[in-house]
Amino acid sequence: MLVVDAMGGDFAPKEIVLGAQDFVVETGKKIVLVGREKEIKKELTKKGNEIRNIEILDAPEIVTMDEKPTMALRKKESSLWKGLHLVKTGEAKGFFSAGNTGAVMATAVFSLGKIPGIDRPAIITPLPTLTGQTFLIDAGANVDVKPENLYQFAVMAEVYLKTAYRYQKPRVAILSNGEEEGKGNDLIKKTYPLLKENLAGFIGNIEGKDIFKGVADIIVADGFVGNIVLKTGEGLAESIFTLLKNDVFTGLKGKLGGLLLAKSLKKVKKRLDYAEYGGAPLLGVNGIVFIAHGRSRRIAVANGLKVMVKAVETRFLDELLKGDLNVQEN
Amino acid sequence: MLVVDAMGGDFAPKEIVLGAQDFVVETGKKIVLVGREKEIKKELTKKGNEIRNIEILDAPEIVTMDEKPTMALRKKESSLWKGLHLVKTGEAKGFFSAGNTGAVMATAVFSLGKIPGIDRPAIITPLPTLTGQTFLIDAGANVDVKPENLYQFAVMAEVYLKTAYRYQKPRVAILSNGEEEGKGNDLIKKTYPLLKENLAGFIGNIEGKDIFKGVADIIVADGFVGNIVLKTGEGLAESIFTLLKNDVFTGLKGKLGGLLLAKSLKKVKKRLDYAEYGGAPLLGVNGIVFIAHGRSRRIAVANGLKVMVKAVETRFLDELLKGDLNVQEN
Structure with missing residues (x-):
């Protein structure tokens, strides 16, 4: 029940x-x-x-x-x-x-x-990628965290993916402003060695542009950054579809193409729609x-x-x- | 020269x-x-x-x-x-x-x-919105900042937009995880009153989903968050166009629609392309x-x-x- x-x-x-x-x-x-x-x-x-x-x-x-x-x-x-x-x-x-x-x-x-x-629970949420899906933790539960919290998020996410999604060895990445070790704000710089030393699946930092490429199975961020990333993605996807729709329905050429392409647009939109993914567990x-x-x-x-x-x-x-x-x- | x-x-x-x-x-x-x-x-x-x-x-x-x-x-x-x-x-x-x-x-x-x-210079960069453009400061120059730094970024951005872009009274917002005053991490909570008291154009917090709606002319964030927002947007836009293109070129229906729509896609993509916007000043x-x-x-x-x-x-x-x-x- x-x-x-x-x-x-x-x-x-x-x-x-x-x-x-x-x-x-x-x-x-x-x-x-x-x-x-x-x-x-x-x-x-x-x-x-x-x-x-x-x-x-x-x-x-x-x-x-x-x-x-x-x-x-x-x-x-x-x-x-x-x-x-x-x-x-x-x-x-x-x-x-x-x-x-x-x-x-x-x-x-x-x-x-x-x-x-x-010490702190966190929300783990799936995000669509070009190849499948990735999981973002924390999606917004904690706005100010310590490196130990991010480390705990990563460990919980690993257990969750292994159990609930049957990943053998999920690839864990930290979201940062550069890939190299040493990139990031103070929080990220201190989190990196914790994950590097303790997580078998740790693959290092990834940048925002890599989120949707499917290079990592778990992406670790604090809840402030996590929320902004999710909402930015949501807003941008919506804007792109609005722009395309507006443009498609302008002019005869667009109209015809629009009808033919409606199915394509719908399919891609569906892939990106949070409604398709539903709830996210509070780990x-x-x-x-x-x-x-x-x-x-x-x-x-x-x-x-x-x-x-x-x-x-x-x-x-x-x-x-x-x-x-x-x-x-x- | x-x-x-x-x-x-x-x-x-x-x-x-x-x-x-x-x-x-x-x-x-x-x-x-x-x-x-x-x-x-x-x-x-x-x-x-x-x-x-x-x-x-x-x-x-x-x-x-x-x-x-x-x-x-x-x-x-x-x-x-x-x-x-x-x-x-x-x-x-x-x-x-x-x-x-x-x-x-x-x-x-x-x-x-x-x-x-x-105290710290910051990069201000234009971003396309549904209605025109908005300016993000800091786009990646400073990863760890104090509330006073964010305040200075906002003031510099205001002067820049008034002078270089002839805005009368640019609307200044803080990027946060919620709109209400009091939302945000510790940095944002302390920055809010500084902007509220001192900037005539301050409109409060905005969320990630509002970036592309054109509700603000200046969006203030630290360089860590700013970089992640920019790169996430770039990566997501690229992924959406890849998905659309792949889907459009699958099947006869798609092929025809794809040809007709190529111009639309190109136009929207161009609007989102950083190459169209070029460099960003270090203020x-x-x-x-x-x-x-x-x-x-x-x-x-x-x-x-x-x-x-x-x-x-x-x-x-x-x-x-x-x-x-x-x-x-x-």
Whole structure:
């Protein structure tokens, strides 16, 4: 059973409820929708047998998208606290939210606790590349970090990819402003030797232009840089498609070409769309928590839940809990 | 007269010399090519009257693209030292290089000195947006900075845009991981009040996804983040065009559409191409220095020199030198 935060996200509860409903109808899996019961019920479009696998857990308090984590922590009747509690007691196998990232993270840390050896949890998110996908950690959970935190992110990411995605030896890189050792800001310069000495799969620094080339499986950055990279990519892709569309639909030549090419554009856009990739796990808390994009709509929620249920089945959390993650790898 | 570093850049001296030659033939302006005389002469394809405006200044020492700035500073017979010296003495109005950014910056600071009130020079570079262009400062000169440095970058950028681009009141934003005041890492949180209190055009934080929307004229970031944003954008744009091209040329439908759309793709690509934008000024040194992309080829060099000559003519350096830049604006 998975718990879905029905109240989190820019388009909650409607798009969350519909996405969760799609997931249940399609997969036959059980979920709990946590949030304001009346509002949730209003959004469910299917009835009876089709959604007999959906339970609703009432949670009257709302955590808004820009609420400070410290404020959110006080709302014990929120969908966050009530939903995460089900994970804590073991009744649910994982918690999914498109809500306020800082609030989800803070509540998860307080409710579930951290994995031994990990000081800060981090979000790992897949990014499309020319050849497949790469994983960025941290996608926005921590804005100010120490080299040890980045090292822990890398170790968690390695365990996650080995377990949930069956990579034999994921290639781990640090995102920097140059490839050579010694390039980077103070944080990166101090992180480099930690990864070099302790991670078998470490391949060094990569630059922004290499993210989409598929040269690394794991890209390590602090959450401030990670967020900016993700959002810059999102914004640029959107702009390119807007420019192409505008240009294509200008002039007869463009119009004809546009019709013929619509399929191509759509295909490439789909590859780059976060909605296709769904949620990203918060690694480092003692429980499975997936955080989806705040702008997630129905399809992103349904896809995110599918990614999550697959990851849950690989028991990656058990692997993360197995050993002292600060110990040297190999 | 402008000085061009013939030895700097991944494709130097050939592409630099050819681009400079194009610039001279097209504009009739005078330049000095500084570098190894024999190698420069070998690359010049035009003769006589057509290039009577090109002088060559021999500089036997080479600063490589990955040489440490401290090492570069010792090479007093390099194209950097010898070229910048002409700016220092006033014989030349500006120096252009596609070489090692760190080395150019260090040599420029030592040779020309800094503008009073500025602790660190920064690179300001134009980026295409949906509606026109925006300017990113710092594009990679300083990886570890203080809030005061970012504030100085913003003030210099404002003067530059008002003078060289005739903006009345440029909109200045900080690049962060959220729009609200209080979002950002420690550096950004401390920078925000400095800009809010002292810059009339300050509009707050913007996120990565807003860079290309044209909501700000000046985007302030440290050089580490700035470099990653630029390179990520470059890499992503390249990947999108590769994916589109591959997809377009698959299947008959694609082939036809591809031919019709080739012009559209080319147009959009051109808009995003750094080569079209050319060099970016290093603001904060007491002299005009433009730094071009290391991968600049002939067309980027010629365009960069055109941008530079236009900027020089606006006498933006005089404006920067006019007042104490640390003093409150308005």
